[in-house]
Amino acid sequence: MPSPLGDKMRALRKEKKLSLEQLAELTDSSKSYIWELENKDxxxxxxxxxxxxxxxxxxxxxxxxxxRDDLTPDEEIVDEAFFRRYRKLEPDVKKKIRKIMDAFDDE
Structure with a gap:
């Protein structure tokens, strides 16, 4: 019987149309390890x-x-994940993203 972690991983992986192998590659894991996380108790x-x-x-x-069994992240979770990813970007990439955001302000 899968855990809440496994259920969430599977639901999100499928929502993003990722195979076990693709998620494994993105996370430097093996396909079998991802399968175990999704399916083991x-x-x-x-x-x-x-x-x-x-x-x-x-x-x-x-x-x-x-x-909790909530399989879909709310907007706050998605925003936090975005900001964590943003913080790791190179300065020139951050500058480009800020320019894009500024373009929305001009409308």
């Missing part, structure tokens, strides 16, 4: 692995680890 992934999976699925690690 008590998965025990490392914090690093949860962080990589959350980033690939565009949610926060906290959302994945939350024991």
């Amino acid at each position: 008590v998965p025990r992934p490392s914090a690093d692995k949860i962080g990589r999976i959350a980033a690939a699925l565009e949610v926060t690690p906290e959302f994945l680890l939350d024991q």
Whole structure:
């Protein structure tokens, strides 16, 4: 019986139309490891692995680890995942994103 973590991973992976293999590649994992996380009763992934999976699925690690059965992240979770990703970008990429956002303000 899968855990809430596994259920969330599977739902988000399918929503993003990712195969087990694709998610494994994005997270530097094996396909079998991702399958185990999705299908085993008590998965025990490392914090690093949860962080990589959350980033690939565009949610926060906290959302994945939350024991509630909520399979769809709310807007706050999606925003937090975006900002975490944004913080890791190179300065020139951040500058381009800010220019795009400024263009929306001009409308």
